[in-house]
Amino acid sequence: MTGAENAAGKQRGTPFKPGQSGNPAGKAKGTRHKVTLAIEALLEGEAEALTRKAIELGLGPAT
Template structure:
């Protein structure tokens, strides 16, 4: 079955072109959402009073208001730098040493279990990369031997 554009006598290229927006006449940069603008207009001039009320409710024991205030004062914790030296890993088997050092660090209290979990993922990923490289090198060596013997 033919497409409408083919029936009209021409074939259209409907694929996206590199560097060209799918909708060049789309939303301009910096344009703000209408709901956000309406909410800001409603709260204009009331922010200080609402903040003061939330603080008063928090001081009075309102747990939701207290949580709201604390969320604004103390932002959610993000990743932090973990100063931990892993042993050198040059072969997949070296991952065992890396994981052993992580386990020892958790046992001694140097790392938290969640930090250890993230480091373990890193070691496992690195070991997989080393394993892939090792397999590729071994495969090339075998292919070289096979191709060398056939000549």
């Protein structure tokens, strides 16, 4: 059997009806990725210092 013959019986296009997916409930609103949570934990309390440093670098000597 060739690849074309093998694929002939398989479904092509979208496998779900419009408006319905494999996970109809989807991801809950407000759910955050593990990496996002880890970064937030690392940066907690540092926002002011980071902002100050960014402004400092932005206002640095113009060349």
